[in-house]
Amino acid sequence: MKNSLNQPKFNAKRLLSIIITVVLIVAVTTVPAFATETDPLTVIDNLSDFIFSLIRAIGLILLAFGILQVGLSFKSHDPSQKANGMLTLVGGIIITFTEEILTLITG
DSSP: OBOTTSOBOOOHHHHHHHHHHHHHHHHHTOOOOOOOSSOHHHHHHHHHHHHHHHHHHHHHHHHHHHHHHHHHHHHHTOHHHHHHHHHHHHHHHHHHTHHHHHHHHHO
């Protein structure tokens, strides 16, 4: 039976059946994760290498963009663009060599 706004009435049995269905689907489709015999530190080292390679790629992109900005600033004789290009260039160098900087700091 519908009310005056043409909206169906609240049905507790339907809501309960939907919740039970969702719980059963989650329970049935659960896949166990089998651990391997590898050392957990190896996994962390691999993740660290991946993250540092990703940071290095971003640094190289910034480095190339900084070189482009500096080159265009010399062509247009714009001092503010030269400053921005130099800051981008230095930032790209620092980001590119983040891993080496961190190893120098930590020892």
